[in-house]
Amino acid sequence: MSSPLLEVRDLARHYRVGAGYFAKGTLVRALDGVSFSLDAGRTLGVVGESGCGKSTLARQVTMIETPTSGSLMFDGRDVARAEKGTLRMLRPQVQMVFQNPYASLDPRRTIGAILAEPLAIQRRGNARDRRDAALAMLARVGLRAEHYRRYPHMFSGGQRQRIAVARALMLAPRLIVADEPIAALDVSTQAQVLNLLLDMQKAFGVAYLFIAHDLAVVRRIASDVLVMYLGKAVEQGPARSVFAQPRHPYTRALLASTPSLRRRRGQVAIAMRGEAPSALPRTAGCSFRSRCAHAIGRCATETPPMHSVDDVRVACHRAYELPDTIDSFDAGVPLRHDRGPTS
């Protein structure tokens, strides 16, 4: 068994906001002790609401920022404490695909120039090699050679995201961090881009750190899942197990809130009251307890540790006690039992 491509231990990133000459500012623990590992060629789905630390995690993994504490081993090397030269060597191996392909592609450059740029920055090959590589990549992602000279505005959203994926693949990375890559796309093109990502994984053996707020999407593409809440992992494990039997009340509430074609007829469920608090002073106890339907006295005093239930890791005092089905317990009251004569 070789070591995983990415191994993260107790990774934390804190920001001080509002600090100035006289103000000390407040400490925001955007990422507060997350651990996971990701093997080559696999996909880890990271889910959570806005403000849970997903994008902060992405900034650490892509080596854009230096973590406050913890270790981040990429291919056996600790990125958190690496020298500049080592980072320069490692960074091309991690590439990124962003949410909005209307913003992530430079409108003044042709597709060819956009695709060749990473190679030029890394000084790989001459201009002709780079052009050939760009043309080859266009074909790989299902675009045509004549698209080489066109500009981003001439493409639809789905095609633009293809181009963004192609650009991310140009340096033959071992890991792609995809931050909500299909959230801005139409339903029919979402499926096309997901399929492209799956195909490229098969072809190049690239691993994905797939960040999304939509559990239905993660369910389709990820082999493992990491559910985050306020900078911490609350549940993680193989996607199959987590989705079949979510243990943490937060995961269950997320699943119950996700609109589904199967559940219908006015069964909108309010699984959770309120919204995730943002800047957080550290308090004792479970950070989810203010919104949790199952919180007990212990949750206010004692921070739940991560413990294993089967092949899943959960941070909840009551993970063993919660019933197996989600619907009756977590989904709250159906909004309307009866919508009148409908058939």
Added chain:
Amino acid sequence: MSGSSVRDSIDDLVDIAGLHVDFGTPSRPLPAVEGVDLSIGAAEIVGLVGESGSGKTMTALALLDLVDFPGRIVAKRMAFAGRDLVPMRATDRRALAGRDIGMIFQDPHASLDPCYTVGYQLDEAIRLHGSAHERSNTGMRRERALALLRDVDVPDPSVRLSAYPHQLSGGMAQRVMIAIAIAGRPRLLIADEPTTALDVTVQAQVLALLTRLRDELRMAILLITHDLAVVAEVADRVVVMYAGQVVETGNVPALFDGPRHPYTRALLDALAIDEHERLPTIAGIVPAPNERARGCLFAPRCTRAAQRCEDERPALVRGQGGSVRCHFPLRSE
């Protein structure tokens, strides 16, 4: 049986027939909406579904007479609560639309004015569209503003009145938008992608709020969205649009159980949850307004297309419980 079968147009709140919105010139038309029929019953939630560019937002804007220049609106019939909108003067129409039709948009922070407090913006809506008493009395307006915020489940309403939009979370800002939209006690609320920018947990709360308001205020809702799952959970009836045309309509359980148009079928298939397998997709993209074929607009992307589909534009055919625009509709299951 009201609300179940295809409705008759007589008692409909909204009755649109043959609506065209065109952004081109007479010699070079650029149709955004091509002959749309749309009816909404009182207190009915209608989901208007389609991809970007399908004309769903334009249809709603045409009802409000908010289509920007150079867009031209032509309609065979456009009636609201029994009043014909087509010959109406622009000022009358705006007064009617402002009071009786409320609208909320995808990004609440872009809809709210960052320079004014929530209280001021609510007050403005009540001043313009409230009852006669409310319009003249400051104290009553404040009471009404507080009541509206309570209606939309905003905690600490009196504190929120003096908050600025940037101090609100996305979900809270959307609640405030809804409060402003219902200030004139509208009979129709147009919600254009109201939850697309929100987290799923907050989305569920806002959808539940909209459904509750419909029940309490007997207000119809036109829910514009690209998300079929949202429609499945909230709407009574669905209208599916493609490239500026209605391609299928039906009641919610029936249409989701047995879609008749290949496009609807494909959209539903694209949402099917199959872990780790290739997803069924719809090849290609929606045709742009200037490259629309003479035949069926979906034919280039349709797996069932035959020669007839390329030659002849299918009509929207009314059937039991819905209508479909296809030469070879799927049999409902």
